[in-house]
Amino acid sequence: MFILPIRSTRSLITAYVRLFHGSKRASAYVALDTGATSTLLTPSLIQQLDLEPTTAPYRMASATDVEMVRGYRLGCMQLGEEKLENIEVTAMPLPDQLQLDGLIGLNFLSHFIVTFDFQSMQVRMERIIA
């Protein structure tokens, strides 16, 4: 199990993730988003990791809009000590005012028992062993 701090109840729950693809590695600052079915990365981060699209365009519904997006197969994504390999991510720009590189969605979070504890201001994440 590992623990992420909740910095404020007035902002998003953020964390660093490590991303691995071929010889490329990146540390990115993202938000945990239980409202997102997919993990989103910004086009800038996709470019840095030299990812190629692996899906045909598909529809992505956000809070205010529907966009056509592409999926990319990422070698590995790590949060805390836990790594998930061969994970699909979606390239999608975030609003300019949101200074993040992505959103960690349910396709990643669903591999964990996730406890949002707003009393101790912690997110506790324990890997589900299949």
Add this chain to the structure above:
Amino acid sequence: MILDLDQLIEPYFDKYPNEWLLFEVTETDEHDWPTEVQFVAHDPSREAIANIVVEKDLDDTLVRFAGDVLPEGWHAAL
């Protein structure tokens, strides 16, 4: 393992406020998390930072905005 990588780059937050910061990761621990980084660039544009990573062919990077992820007074519904 340093879960909060801000510890590594904190001095640059005051130096380049409200800009994107780019670091090259030079050392990692046994869990592959950065333990040492080298400052490379700063720019208000995230796209410009991505272009620098590609131009310099950096293999291991850390990118972070030096400021609030959401401007004060703003709310988010993602």
